[in-house]
Amino acid sequence: MPELPEVETIVRDLAPRLAGSRLSSPRIHKTDVLRGISRGRMLRLLDGARIRCVTRRAKHAVLELDSGHRLVFQPGMTGSLLIYPGRLTAEQRRYAVLETGIGGREKLVYRDVRRIGTIRLLDERGWASYTDRIGPEPVDPDFDPVELAARISGSRQAIKKVLMDQRRIAGVGNIYASEALFRARIDPSRPASHLGTPETERLHRALKEVLTDAIAARGTTVRDYRTGTGGSGSFQSLLQVYGRAGEPCVRCGTPLAETHAIDARQTVFCWRCQS
């Protein structure tokens, strides 16, 4: 499920191959992923547009176009962005949501099985207001413990839910929130405002480390996530709690616990180490 490290991997894979390409004959097969724009208008604005560069913001892959527009993909649970060498096979076309020529015979395809993901096309102003509503990037060098404290201290919500709130911090989802809290030895259900300075500092370090490690591993493939080259990530073998309910804690051996009480999402944690 693409969170920050997965989208970062996709963008790093695609950026050198897409920069400078011109979009041709775009097609949109499913419209329910579009936000704030009709299929017809999006197709008109994409056809012939040139990609200036490809970047990441939070969990979004952003194609910046010469026109000043940005084509913004949010892969959600099951979305992927892939380049295919020529005509799509039936299997490649299955679940394709958007496809476009990018020069030569190559096709760029956004594929999404469950279509929880979204696609936007924003002009400069639209992008400015969109990105302003998203919190700071946790892998940015400027993101320090003071910044983290400022972003989370105002909420009495469970710290795990707060970490996943994109308005507060960008790019963190269920997997990396769970992993960071385990590394920092913090109970995921603790109210965010109750964290003291030492805990906030541990969480800050854990968050940076887990995201950096996951980027180095090219992300976590549990099921649908694919890198920009169609491969799998490898961080799933390094997960310490996510998806490991009932297995022994790597630190103390206690069977890992599972709850759905936070945000109705599965949360796995060690009740002994994280308290």
Add this chain to the structure above:
DNA sequence: ACGAGGTCCTGCGAGC
């Protein structure tokens, strides 16, 4: 202002 809960969407695994 904040928090809780429902909704979208489809594939898959559990259970009968």
Add this chain to the structure above:
DNA sequence: TGCTCGCAGGACCTCG
């Protein structure tokens, strides 16, 4: 074996 049901989840919405 073949069916139904519920779950997975991020973001957004409504309601209290």
